[in-house]
Amino acid sequence: MGLLDKRVLLVSTWFPSERDITEGSFVLADAKNLQKHGVNLLVVHLNKHGLNQTETYEGIKVVRIPLATSKPHSIVKAAVRVLPYIKRSDLLHTHAISSLLPLVLLPFNKPWVHTEHWSGLTTSAHRLPAWKRFILPQVLKVEKRPDVSVAVVEFLARPLRKIRGGKDTRVIPVVVPSPDQIVPRPNGKLTELVSIGGLVPGKDPIMAVETLALLVEQGENFHLTWVGDGPLREEVETKISATGAPVTLAGRVKPQEVPGYIENADMFFGPTRGDNFFTSAAESIVRGRPVVAGANGGHSEYLDPKVSELVSEGSPENFASAIKNVHEKTKKMTEAEIAATVGNRFSADTVATQYMDLYRSLLTH
Template sequence: MNAPAGRVDGDVAVYRRQFLNRSETFVRDHLVFLDRWRPTALTSWRQADGLEVPGVPVVEAREGDVRRKVLDRLPQRIAGTHDGRQERRLRSALRRLRPDVVHAHFGTDAAVVAPVARELGIPFVITWHGYDATVHDEVLAQSESGRTLLARREELLRDAAGTIAVSGPIARELERHGATPGSIDVIACGVDTQAVAGTPPPPDGGLLFVGRLVEKKGLGDLLDALSGLAAPPPLTVIGDGPLRARMESRAQAAGLDVRFLGVRGSDEVREQMRAAQAVVIPSRRATNGDCEGLPVVSLEAGACARPVVAYAHSGLVESVLDGTTGLLAQEGDVAGLATAIEKVSQDADLREALGRAGRDHVVRSFDIRVTTARIEAVYDRARS
């Protein structure tokens, strides 16, 4: 973790526009587990209550408070667009840092920092996570960051020194947008399997759902599936979002045993996983096109040796091997989801076998050390 003294192969500035949302543990872990490359976190603004990244310097490219307040009051034609102002600040920060490579998480962030990196002669790498590759263009056009991405997407896909997609389905979406087939590295966000012990699922404990309460996470489908069972198992929901009140009302109206815990830290999520029999991930494409890339919670469940019940959606078909590490229903098939939940809930031997295979699969293919080494190989090629 964090390039040892005397073994630094390069310096990388990892850009995230807002640093760092508490749900974005995958960015934190990417920074912390880099081995041969020395990271600096680069951001346009830092959250006061965001995730900490031990041992990694954070550079905030921002305007002074007085200048920002003055510019905010001026017409856009004078002050410049928000993204344009960010570019000016990033240009100054990158001139000071002079990294060997710039790596942006999310296409929307790359659309701001990549042109600056190109201007300064610094190769750039982009990781596309999901919505940035799948949301409909007409929806992207409704926000400034989306319009910037639309205007620059073709050149980002053409000029990036490295293009990473977190799953095969996201890579195919990028090819649909013009990326050269075969030019994309598919590298999922890994998890630290050494920090988690795989244990057999308990005889009781019910189901666990972890995720933002938004349309694509599919909690409504899960509640409908449970409502169709004669004896639905209890469900614990970790996460918050705009649909929480509606989901709580639906669960109560259906007479389901559901606990809504809100947002919880990584340690408590792991505790809840250890207490659960299975993790359910009913993610599906939202009406605006938003899709998952590869839900990290599916990897965390596997690391804990918990079977996953999910829809066969996007990267879940890669993290969950149907019939081997979990059970997959066709996306949107609520009855099929209910059948899979019932099967796992009623068969302790099946739960244990799926969980054991799930841990083996995640350790072999998705451990953070494996995925980070692959990212560093992209950096090596980008600099050469």
């Protein structure tokens, strides 16, 4: 059965806009990929920015509806607004747990797919902020509603299955397109590292700075460029000044500029405290860059030990050792050999086929 005559409504609280061009970039990538493969798609962006308009964003038709997830009246208003779009669709596809909040109030009988990304499902409850611990039991109940839930890695699928009981829960990865041509690593006298992510506690940029400072003390010649911004910027800048660590903060960049930063590096370094898919690590591997990262997350499912090292006990000493080990064991490998360790498992065609097969199965039952 073709999907050209079926109307798919994608509802997400995460989607890029003029207010934040990086928010939900992976949801945009999925939407563009599905539309390219013939899916008749409309996006409803339930947004925290107060945007209330219909527009075409990078080729995708988007209806933007304001939603403040902490305000009950806003949730009700958004639910009323989104219901007509659901009724006119043949299949509903939601992204992110916050998108479910208005929908649980609504009476509808449509095939429903939900893709989950929330790191709170894989974070120990005691590590969550107090307000998240309070609402967690109520929020998790809404995960039971969709007909099929999709996790981007098995690491996230496991807690989802516990919540959903016997209901269908599957794994479909994020789209991480391979480049048309792989750019060789710089391989200069200075070994370039890159990290991509917010300057936030979970990404642990302070650990990155301390690791680079230690490498200098050990007589090593490494430099790190950190791509991204966030609330820890001032603290990170202070740490760089105090230690003299060879770290450059590139700040926030456009999504299309990220590949260039990866290609200008010899290796990806992400001292994360916990991630689900860890898109930037996957983006680095498909571009032929080896990876050193924190071990907690779903990236362990696709990172081959031949081209990576995951550090379970995060410390500058352990990360510095891992960086030197990975640099040594991969320096004679070609970029194509590194990229081949993941093959086409994250390609646009692979991911689109999995979603379209899922859509067809729901639409024919």
